[in-house]
Amino acid sequence: MLHVTLLLHLLVLSLTPADASVHKEVPDFYGDEATGYGPVFEEQPVETIYPEESPEAKIIMSCRARASPPVTYKWLKDDMEIELNAEGRHYSLVGGNLVISNPTRTEHVGKYSCLASNKYGTVISREASVQFGYLDLFSSEERESVYVKEGQGAVLLCAPPPHYPAELSFRWILNEFPTFISLDKRRFISQITGNLYISKVESSDSGNYSCIASSPSISKSVFSNYIPLVPLAERPVRKYPADLKVKFPDTTALVGQNITLECFALGNPVPEIRWKKLDGLLPPNHEVRMAGAHLNLYNVQFEDGGTYQCEAVNVRGKDYHTARVSVEAFPEWVEHISSTEKDLSSDYTMSCIPSGKPKPHIRWLKNGELLDRKEMRFSSLTFDDSGMYQCIAENRHGIIYANAELRVFACAPTFEHYPVKRVLAAKNGRVVIECRPKAAPKPTFSWSKDTELISNSTRVFIWEDGSLEILNVTRADEGRYTCFAENDRGKANSTGSLLVTDSTKITLAPSNSDVKVGENAWMQCAASHDTSLDITFIWSLDGRVIDLHKDSQHYERSLNGSSNGELLIKNAQLKHAGRYTCTAQTPIDNVTASAHLVVRGPPGAPGGVRVVNKTHKSVTLQWSRGADNHSPISKYTIQYRDSFSKDVWKNATTSPADVEGNEEMATVVDLFPWTEYEFRVIATNTLGTGEPSSPSHKDRTLEAIPVVAPSDVGGGGGTSRELTITWTPVQPQYYYGPNFGYIVAFKPEDEKHWSLVTVADPEAKRYVHKDASLPPSTKFNVKVKAFNRQGEGPFSLTAAIYSAQDACKALFLHGCGHLYLCARCLCSIVSGCNTRTVCDELLVQGPA
Numbered sequence: 001m002l003h004v005t006l007l008l009h010l011l012v013l014s015l016t017p018a019d020a021s022v023h024k025e026v027p028d029f030y031g032d033e034a035t036g037y038g039p040v041f042e043e044q045p046v047e048t049i050y051p052e053e054s055p056e057a058k059i060i061m062s063c064r065a066r067a068s069p070p071v072t073y074k075w076l077k078d079d080m081e082i083e084l085n086a087e088g089r090h091y092s093l094v095g096g097n098l099v100i101s102n103p104t105r106t107e108h109v110g111k112y113s114c115l116a117s118n119k120y121g122t123v124i125s126r127e128a129s130v131q132f133g134y135l136d137l138f139s140s141e142e143r144e145s146v147y148v149k150e151g152q153g154a155v156l157l158c159a160p161p162p163h164y165p166a167e168l169s170f171r172w173i174l175n176e177f178p179t180f181i182s183l184d185k186r187r188f189i190s191q192i193t194g195n196l197y198i199s200k201v202e203s204s205d206s207g208n209y210s211c212i213a214s215s216p217s218i219s220k221s222v223f224s225n226y227i228p229l230v231p232l233a234e235r236p237v238r239k240y241p242a243d244l245k246v247k248f249p250d251t252t253a254l255v256g257q258n259i260t261l262e263c264f265a266l267g268n269p270v271p272e273i274r275w276k277k278l279d280g281l282l283p284p285n286h287e288v289r290m291a292g293a294h295l296n297l298y299n300v301q302f303e304d305g306g307t308y309q310c311e312a313v314n315v316r317g318k319d320y321h322t323a324r325v326s327v328e329a330f331p332e333w334v335e336h337i338s339s340t341e342k343d344l345s346s347d348y349t350m351s352c353i354p355s356g357k358p359k360p361h362i363r364w365l366k367n368g369e370l371l372d373r374k375e376m377r378f379s380s381l382t383f384d385d386s387g388m389y390q391c392i393a394e395n396r397h398g399i400i401y402a403n404a405e406l407r408v409f410a411c412a413p414t415f416e417h418y419p420v421k422r423v424l425a426a427k428n429g430r431v432v433i434e435c436r437p438k439a440a441p442k443p444t445f446s447w448s449k450d451t452e453l454i455s456n457s458t459r460v461f462i463w464e465d466g467s468l469e470i471l472n473v474t475r476a477d478e479g480r481y482t483c484f485a486e487n488d489r490g491k492a493n494s495t496g497s498l499l500v501t502d503s504t505k506i507t508l509a510p511s512n513s514d515v516k517v518g519e520n521a522w523m524q525c526a527a528s529h530d531t532s533l534d535i536t537f538i539w540s541l542d543g544r545v546i547d548l549h550k551d552s553q554h555y556e557r558s559l560n561g562s563s564n565g566e567l568l569i570k571n572a573q574l575k576h577a578g579r580y581t582c583t584a585q586t587p588i589d590n591v592t593a594s595a596h597l598v599v600r601g602p603p604g605a606p607g608g609v610r611v612v613n614k615t616h617k618s619v620t621l622q623w624s625r626g627a628d629n630h631s632p633i634s635k636y637t638i639q640y641r642d643s644f645s646k647d648v649w650k651n652a653t654t655s656p657a658d659v660e661g662n663e664e665m666a667t668v669v670d671l672f673p674w675t676e677y678e679f680r681v682i683a684t685n686t687l688g689t690g691e692p693s694s695p696s697h698k699d700r701t702l703e704a705i706p707v708v709a710p711s712d713v714g715g716g717g718g719t720s721r722e723l724t725i726t727w728t729p730v731q732p733q734y735y736y737g738p739n740f741g742y743i744v745a746f747k748p749e750d751e752k753h754w755s756l757v758t759v760a761d762p763e764a765k766r767y768v769h770k771d772a773s774l775p776p777s778t779k780f781n782v783k784v785k786a787f788n789r790q791g792e793g794p795f796s797l798t799a800a801i802y803s804a805q806d807a808c809k810a811l812f813l814h815g816c817g818h819l820y821l822c823a824r825c826l827c828s829i830v831s832g833c834n835t836r837t838v839c840d841e842l843l844v845q846g847p848a
Contacts, residue, residue, distance in 0.1 A: 036068035037339075038120035038388045038405040043096075045112055045128035049165060050103055051218035052134045059103050063096040063114035063125055071096070071116040076124075078110045105132040115368050121388030122368035123403050133218040135168075136161040138211075138225065145228040148201045151237035153266025155245060156227050158194030158211035170194035171212045173223075181209075185291035188264040190246050197245055200268040201231045241317030242271035244310070246293070248323055253300045254397055255329040255357075261295040265312030265319055272313050278322065279306040302327045302357075315761050331356035331393040336402035342381050343440035344410040350376035352402060354393035360400075365390040381408045412490025413439035420483050420496035425473045426503040426530070426589035435466035435483035437492060443485040450479050475500050502530035503591075504584050507563075510595035515572050516687065517601035525565040525593065527584035536585050537565025542578040574601045574629055600630040602688035606681040609696040612665070616673035616704035616736070618655075622665045623681050623693065631685040633661035638668055639692065640679050644733050649680065649692075661685070673704035673736040674788075703737035706730070706786040706793030710742060713784050715766070716801040720776060723769040723803045727784045727796070735762060737788035742767075745795065746782040758787075776806040 043064040050059050065071045073096040075082045084093050090101045090108070096116065100108055109132060114125040138161050148154045160168055170189050172181040181187060181196065188197045194211055208226035215221075246264035253259045265271040273292030275282065285298045297304055305327040312319045335353040342348045354360045364371040367387050378385055391402040418436040425431035435445060445466035447454040456462060461469045466485065470477055482495040508526035515521045529535045537557070539546045546567075548555050554576060558566035565582055577599040583592045604626035613620040621638065636659040639649040652668040659666045661683070671677065678695040710727035718724040725744055740762040745754045746769065759767055779802055785795040 036118070036120060039065040039067040039071045039116040039118060039123045040403070041065050041116065041123065041125060044125040045098075045114060047128050048130050049133040049217045050130065051220070052105070052132050053218075053220070057102050059100040059108070059130060060094075061098040061100070061112050061114070061128065061130070063098065063116070065096065065116035065123070067116065067118045067120070069118050071118045074115040074117070076113045076115065100130070103130075103132075117368070120386075120405060120407075121366075123388045123390060124365060124368045126399065126401055131164065133164055133215065135163040135213065135215045135218060135220045135222055137222050138213075140225070143225050143227040145230055147230045147232055149232045149234045149238075150203060151200050151234060151268040152240060153243065153245070153268075154198045154201050154205075154229065155266075156196040156198075156209055156211075156229065158196070158213065158224065160194050160211070160213040161222065163213070163215060165215070165217050167216065168194065169214045169216065171214075172196045173210050173212065174207045177223075183290060186270050188246065188290065188293045190262055190264070191260070192262060195246075197264050197266065199264070199266050199270045200240070201229075203231050203233065205229055206231050237268070239314075239316050240266070240268045242267040242312035242314045242319045244312050244319040244321050247321040248295075248308075248310070250324045250326070252326045252328055253297070253304075255301060255327060257300050258296065258298045259300060259325070261297070261308060261310070261323075261325070262293060263295070263310030263312070263321060264293045267312065267314045267316065269314045269316075271319075274311045274313065276309050276311070277306050278309055297325075300327055302329075315763060328357040328397060329355065330398045331360040331395055331400045333393070333400065333402060337376075337389060337391050337404040339405040339407075341407040341409050343442055344383070344408055345380050345441050348378045348381055348406075350389060350391070350404070350406075352376075352391035352393070354400065356393070356395045356397070358395045360393040360395040363392045363394070365392065383408050410440045410489060411438065413437040413443045413485035413487060413492040415485075415492055415494035420481065420494040422497045422499070424499050424501055424588045425470070425477070426586075427473060427475065427500055428503050429473050429589050431470050431473055431498065432463075433468045433470075433481055433483075433496060433498065435468065435485065435494070437466075437483075437485040437494070439485055439487050439489075441487050441489075443487040443491075446484045448482045448484070449477075454481075470498075473500055501533060501586075501588055502528075504529040504535065504586050504589050506582070506584060506591050506593045509593035510567075510580060510582055512596045512598075514598040514600070517573060517599060518571055521569040521572055521597055523567040523569065523580050523582070523595060523597070525567065525582035525584070526563055527565070527591065528563065529584065529586050530588070533586040533588060535562060538583040538585060539565070539567050540581045540583070541576070543581075569597065572597070572599050574599050574604070598630055600687060603628050603631075603633050603683035603685050603690040605691045606636070606683055606693040609679055609681050609693045611679070611696060611699045614699065614701055616702040617671050618667055618669045619671065619677070619679070619699065619701065620665065620667045621679055621681070621696070625664055626683060626690065626693075628683075628685060629687070629690075631687045633683045633685050635659060635661055635684050636663065636666070637682045637684065637689075638666060638679060639682065640668065640671075640677050641695075642672070642675050642677050642733075644675075652679070671701050672733050673701050674738070675733060676700045703788065703790045705791040706734065706736050706740070706788055708734040709786060709794050709796040710784045711796065713782060713796045713799045714801060715782060715799075716803075718768060718804040720804050720806055721770060721772055721774045723771075723774060723780060723801075724766060725769070725782045725784070725801065726766045729763055729765055730786050732762070734786075735788060737790045739789040741787055743785050743787055743792060744782070745784070746780050749779040749781055749800065774803055776803055778803045 043062045045061040045063060048059060063073060075098045082091050084091050092099045108130055111127045111129050113127045116123055146154060158170060170191055172189060173179055174181055186199050194213060198205060208228050210226050211224040213222055242265045244265045246262050248261040248263060263273055275288060275295045283297060283304045287296045289296055305325055307322055307324050309320060309322040331354045334355050335351050337350045337352055352362055364373055364376055366389055386406055386408045389404050389406055393400050415437050420435060423431060423433050445462060447462055447468050454460060459471045478498055478500050480495055480497050482493055484493045505528050507528050508524050510523040510525050513521045546555055548557055554570050556568040558564055569576055577597055579594055579596055581592050581594040583590050606623040606626045609623045611619050612622045638652040638654055640652045641649050653670045655667045655669050676698050678698050680692045680695050682692045683690045708730050710730055712728040715725040741760040744757045744759060744767045747754045757767060779800055781798050782801055783795040783798045786793045
């Protein structure tokens with residue numbers, strides 16, 4: 001709400017009886033005693049949520065207005081006037097405040113506004129609603145147990161009870177209060193639904209869970225019945241692909257708001273959450289929190305709108321979700337009305353221009369009453385047009401008010417507040433002598449110099465507003481000047497004087513200069529001026545005034561006399577090049593002179609670096625040349641960084657190897673396939689190397705078949721009837737494409753046919769082949785190769801390993817200190833007993 005104070009001292013027009021028959025009588029509150037003003041709000045009602053369980057059985061809606069004479073108050077509910085102090089209605093007025101005693105939801109929910117009035121007019125406050133806040137108890141029904149296999153995900157439903165307002169915050173406790181669930185990468189509580197999500201259940205998650213819903217508006221919290229979570233043991237624990245269960249909806253945000261987008265996935269291993277904006281970069285004002293589950297956008301702006309995507313990734317798969325963020329705006333004033341006084345019979349237009357999205361619509365009120373007008377345009381104002389005006393702009397997000405008092409007045413001219421002043425002017429310059437009487441209707445003006453009446457000429461002009469302009473001032477123009485103002489209600493005059501001084505002249509102008517970065521440069525400037533006046537020298541660079549105190553590191557003024565304004569530019573840098581202007585200024589006039597400073601140095605940063613073509617091992621870049629800073633560019637250096645080198649920039653190999661200074665395109669070679677890169681370009685000339693360009697957008701090279709095989713292939717050992725094969729995984733930069741994995745090949749040494757097995761996990765380090773018919777201690781040849789979506793790479797070197805030994809045979813071959821134990825084991829081998837059972841039995845019994 002705009003608060004505008006209007007405290008105007010208006011003059012009464014003294015009328016003779018004859019005059020009174022000619023002029024419309026001025027209302028008495030526009031006379032000399034009219035020092036009052038219309039209502040201006042200092043406090044207005046606000047949105048109120050009354051807790052149904054509040055111990056204070058009343059609601060106070062505030063309203064206070066400043067005015068002279070003081071205001072009287074009325075209140076509206078749903079646009080109907082409230083009958084105050086009526087029996088059984090619960091309403092009373094304290095000052096301007098509306099007090100609702102023993103409020104009830106059925107009678108007192110609604111929209112309230114306050115009217116403040118005095119003899120100058122009426123204004124209506126902004127509308128504020130009264131609502132009743134409540135948060136019921138959770139249902140008393142028992143919650144069913146949730147059984148989940150270890151490694152699987154779980155969702156515990158909160159199901160909050162009925163409540164108002166909609167905003168709740170949620171927490172969960174485990175077994176007892178106040179053991180709150182700590183949130184991490186594996187556990188997440190949605191602040192929209194209240195549900196608890198566990199991406200993969202572990203045995204330690206066993207227990208009884210309760211959801212706590214809290215309403216900050218009414219300071220109340222309620223607990224749900226306990227939900228037992230029972231993890232079911234599973235060996236081995238299986239892996240599950242990422243599965244998004246929390247997905248942010250299409251969202252509308254207001255400019256300046258902070259919003260949070262939620263995304264969370266179940267899966268084993270625990271998925272990683274990644275965020276991106278599909279139609280641009282994530283806003284600079286973003287923050288990813290809650291282990292990736294929250295994308296916070298702070299101080300949202302229109303450019304932050306667009307399509308956002310969250311991606312959940314683990315080794316078993318990916319899941320995506322996209323939704324739109326739309327940005328709209330609460331109404332704001334671009335231009336609004338303000339209190340003013342206007343001449344009787346003059347024209348006037350009130351201007352109200354709001355911004356907002358959607359575009360706000362405008363309403364006008366006068367003295368609290370709706371006007372059937374789209375714009376407030378007055379021609380020939382009358383006293384009846386005086387009053388309190390309100391401009392109201394509204395869209396679906398809110399409403400704003402602008403209030404102003406319009407006062408129409410009439411009076412004879414008077415110079416009481418603005419007499420004609422004594423003025424100084426420079427010889428050969430220009431001067432304007434103002435004439436600003438208070439008068440309504442607008443008076444006619446005339447001027448005299450000494451005793452001679454002035455008329456317009458090629459050198460002297462009387463402006464429409466009464467000001468007198470004189471060009472090419474001479475000593476002969478000195479003297480006393482009188483302005484006469486007259487309207488149909490009277491006339492008045494005021495006298496001032498004009499004094500002519502010597503004009504200021506540049507006697508030593510700055511000259512053009514050319515330096516290298518780091519050198520000093522001098523800009524000379526001297527001027528002559530009227531000795532009765534002080535002179536000041538002001539220097540500017542390309543139209544911006546130089547602050548000699550703040551920029552003392554590079555700028556210094558000469559102290560060689562008051563008429564010398566020489567400027568020293570120390571340790572000149574590229575930013576100091578440009579047009580330097582010296583302004584010699586007195587209180588009366590000023591003159592300027594300019595010169596250019598050229599600073600030669602290393603090139604500026606190239607611009608617009610972008611990828612225009614790419615293969616699996618190269619990209620072609622294009623850029624725009626930057627400023628050469630007055631020394632031709634001799635060469636360009638291209639640098640890159642990828643996701644594996646973190647923030648380290650490396651010089652790229654290019655084709656051709658040397659990129660000449662006249663080029664704006666080059667090809668970077670020897671890159672890794674299917675790798676995300678950023679590139680930047682640096683220019684060099686004979687004076688040095690410039691700043692790097694801004695990085696290009698991240699771009700990924702094309703896919704290719706893997707060329708690197710796993711290393712350190714080996715294995716052996718393990719449990720009976722198993723063949724264990726191990727290797728060192730390929731590093732991610734050598735994946736060369738999506739869907740990366742391994743093909744494991746193995747065969748007994750004396751056979752020709754290879755058995756092939758696919759392992760889809762790119763981080764896998766081993767494969768165990770189980771076969772009941774697998775002979776123990778048998779020599780196998782094994783090899784491993786990588787594959788991706790494009791195809792298969794080369795096999796590793798072949799390694800020789802052995803399948804696992806028979807447990808009892810191993811015991812026998814290695815010998816033992818007790819014949820009975822060895823004999824029983826040997827017996828099992830010969831007789832074909834169940835090896836594990838026999839050996840377990842002997843180990844329990846011990847030697848005979």
